[in-house]
Amino acid sequence: MTNEHKKFLQMVKKKNAEVRLAQIGILVAFVGIWELAARTELIDTFITSSPTRIVNTIVMLFESGQLFEHMGITLLEACLGFVIATMLGSIIAIVLWWSQTLRRILDPYVVVLNSLPKIALGPLIIIWIGAGLQSIVMICVLILIIITVISMLNAFLECDRDKIQLMKSMGANKWQILTKLVLPSSIPAFISVLKINVGMSWVGVIIGEYLVSRAGLGYLIVYGSAVFKLDLVMTSTILLCILAGGMYLLVAWFEAWVKKRRK
Amino acid sequence: MKQFLELDGVDLIYHSASGETPALKNVSLYVKKKEFVAVLGPSGCGKTTILSLIAGLLKPTCGRVLLNGQPAGEQKNHFGYMFQRDHLFSWRTIRQNVLLGLEVRGTKTKQNLEYAEALLNKYELWDFKDKYPSELSGGMKQRVALIRTLVLQPGILLLDEPFSALDYQTRQNVCNDVSRIISEEQKTAVLVTHDLAEAISMADRVIVLTARPGTVKAEFKIELSGEGSPFMRRRSPKFNGYFEAIWKELETNDK
Ligand SMILES: Nc1ncnc2c1ncn2[C@@H]1O[C@H](COP(=O)(O)OP(=O)(O)OP(=O)(O)O)[C@@H](O)[C@H]1O
Ligand SMILES: [Mg+2]
Numbered sequence: 343m344t345n346e347h348k349k350f351l352q353m354v355k356k357k358n359a360e361v362r363l364a365q366i367g368i369l370v371a372f373v374g375i376w377e378l379a380a381r382t383e384l385i386d387t388f389i390t391s392s393p394t395r396i397v398n399t400i401v402m403l404f405e406s407g408q409l410f411e412h413m414g415i416t417l418l419e420a421c422l423g424f425v426i427a428t429m430l431g432s433i434i435a436i437v438l439w440w441s442q443t444l445r446r447i448l449d450p451y452v453v454v455l456n457s458l459p460k461i462a463l464g465p466l467i468i469i470w471i472g473a474g475l476q477s478i479v480m481i482c483v484l485i486l487i488i489i490t491v492i493s494m495l496n497a498f499l500e501c502d503r504d505k506i507q508l509m510k511s512m513g514a515n516k517w518q519i520l521t522k523l524v525l526p527s528s529i530p531a532f533i534s535v536l537k538i539n540v541g542m543s544w545v546g547v548i549i550g551e552y553l554v555s556r557a558g559l560g561y562l563i564v565y566g567s568a569v570f571k572l573d574l575v576m577t578s579t580i581l582l583c584i585l586a587g588g589m590y591l592l593v594a595w596f597e598a599w600v601k602k603r604r605k
Numbered sequence: 606m607k608q609f610l611e612l613d614g615v616d617l618i619y620h621s622a623s624g625e626t627p628a629l630k631n632v633s634l635y636v637k638k639k640e641f642v643a644v645l646g647p648s649g650c651g652k653t654t655i656l657s658l659i660a661g662l663l664k665p666t667c668g669r670v671l672l673n674g675q676p677a678g679e680q681k682n683h684f685g686y687m688f689q690r691d692h693l694f695s696w697r698t699i700r701q702n703v704l705l706g707l708e709v710r711g712t713k714t715k716q717n718l719e720y721a722e723a724l725l726n727k728y729e730l731w732d733f734k735d736k737y738p739s740e741l742s743g744g745m746k747q748r749v750a751l752i753r754t755l756v757l758q759p760g761i762l763l764l765d766e767p768f769s770a771l772d773y774q775t776r777q778n779v780c781n782d783v784s785r786i787i788s789e790e791q792k793t794a795v796l797v798t799h800d801l802a803e804a805i806s807m808a809d810r811v812i813v814l815t816a817r818p819g820t821v822k823a824e825f826k827i828e829l830s831g832e833g834s835p836f837m838r839r840r841s842p843k844f845n846g847y848f849e850a851i852w853k854e855l856e857t858n859d860k
Contacts, residue, residue: 504688511660511686512706512757522708526696
């Protein structure tokens with residue numbers, strides 16, 4: 343390694359460290375100012391809560407055994423919604439790729455379903471399949487699935503026509519073209535769908551919980567605001583941030599892993 | 606007389622929502638066994654279309670494409686098609702790319718795998734077998750694409766301007782390589798190109814097409830096979846004679 347390159351690497355490292363420091367700095371400053379403003383009664387903690395009160399609420403939830411129960415339920419719903427919608431959506435996209443006729447027949451329905459605000463179906467779903475986990479997951483799936491189908495189908499259809507011709511010239515059948523060419527070439531699109539869905543699944547679940555639930559972080563938020571326990575609302579929101587961020591990180595790791603494998 | 610490979614009065618019209626495009630009109634030509642034929646014509650005259658027809662990827666609107674007197678579309682396995690671009694799959698290593706055709710045909714036998722490895726070795730790609738296409742130069746990728754085609758041991762190679770994406774120097778080298786490989790492996794080959802010099806330096810016979818809709822305009826027998834590689838052939842005194850004759854033909858083509 344040349345000296346020049348060593349210096350370059352050091353500079354890159356320094357820059358990275360600076361960015362990380364600034365990121366942590368912002369968080370610390372924000373929490374610090376919030377706490378300070380609360381202690382000096384610059385803000386009304388009844389409305390804004392404060393870091394100490396949030397920590398206290400978490401401890402209280404933990405001691406009564408409710409913390410993991412509520413987090414667990416919401417996490418389970420989000421994961422179920424995410425996995426079901428992504429898998430089912432991709433399978434539907436494959437079927438539509440396979441059959442041009444079906445694709446053309448269903449096209450207007452897909453367009454209408456896509457533009458429909460899925461939340462409007464919430465009450466219907468609750469009546470049809472009952473209030474509870476199943477209807478929350480269902481609302482979440484509905485919100486994600488159409489966009490998954492559209493994005494994946496577009497990716498499949500964008501597959502290079504000449505590459506398909508190449509496969510055909512080797513004697514490949516449709517199944518081989520799908521598995522050896524169309525699916526692998528759509529992996530980048532699949533990853534961006536994952537990234538969108540991982541965020542949207544939380545939207546779906548929280549909306550679902552607002553509408554029906556008896557448990558979960560969304561329920562805590564609704565309940566907290568109904569009885570004006572803003573500490574609870576704030577705490578739940580922050581827990582939600584942590585869960586959603588964690589799930590996003592998982593997808594980001596998955597992306598890095600795939601990229602490393604494919605170069 | 607029954608020819609090895611023959612196009613007989615072939616028309617091809619592309620249909621699309623915006624209208625129809627006649628690409629080929631009454632094309633008749635033949636290729637003898639182990640012959641190297643170049644099809645020369647201006648851009649868009651239907652060269653790729655001719656190869657797609659031979660390979661059975663398209664059906665002629667009119668006329669017949671015959672291999673050994675039988676419809677060629679039913680004998681797809683005899684053809685090895687090398688496209689205008691290398692079309693290597695970026696998510697597969699060089700070795701995996703080369704084996705694609707064997708996987709598709711379900712013929713990954715020990716013998717075929719050994720043949721693939723021998724080809725990689727012979728054409729100096731062995732050290733790169735576990736690399737991905739993005740790590741190779743354009744010329745190397747083109748060679749990989751050729752090996753991917755050869756692994757299937759096709760009787761007839763269809764080459765669609767396989768060098769057009771390369772810079773001049775690499776182009777000459779790959780051109781020499783391909784020409785050597787084809788004569789070593791004793792293949793019949795059909796090369797389409799718009800590069801006159803390339804056609805003369807590689808082929809036994811040059812067929813000139815008109816602009817779209819393409820039809821056969823003239824045919825030139827090239828007797829340079831005694832001269833050796835395309836590089837040597839370009840230096841032959843007879844080369845210029847062919848060059849001028851075909852050039853004239855192409856010029857009248859424009860009018
Ligand atoms: N799928 C298609 N649908 C409609 N028209 C097409 C299609 N493919 C090719 N054509 C038209 O047919 C004509 C011949 O196309 P072809 O690709 O065979 O030309 P080419 O000689 O290979 O051109 P180039 O030298 O640019 O590769 C072109 O004018 C093209 O626009
Ligand atoms: Mg072409």
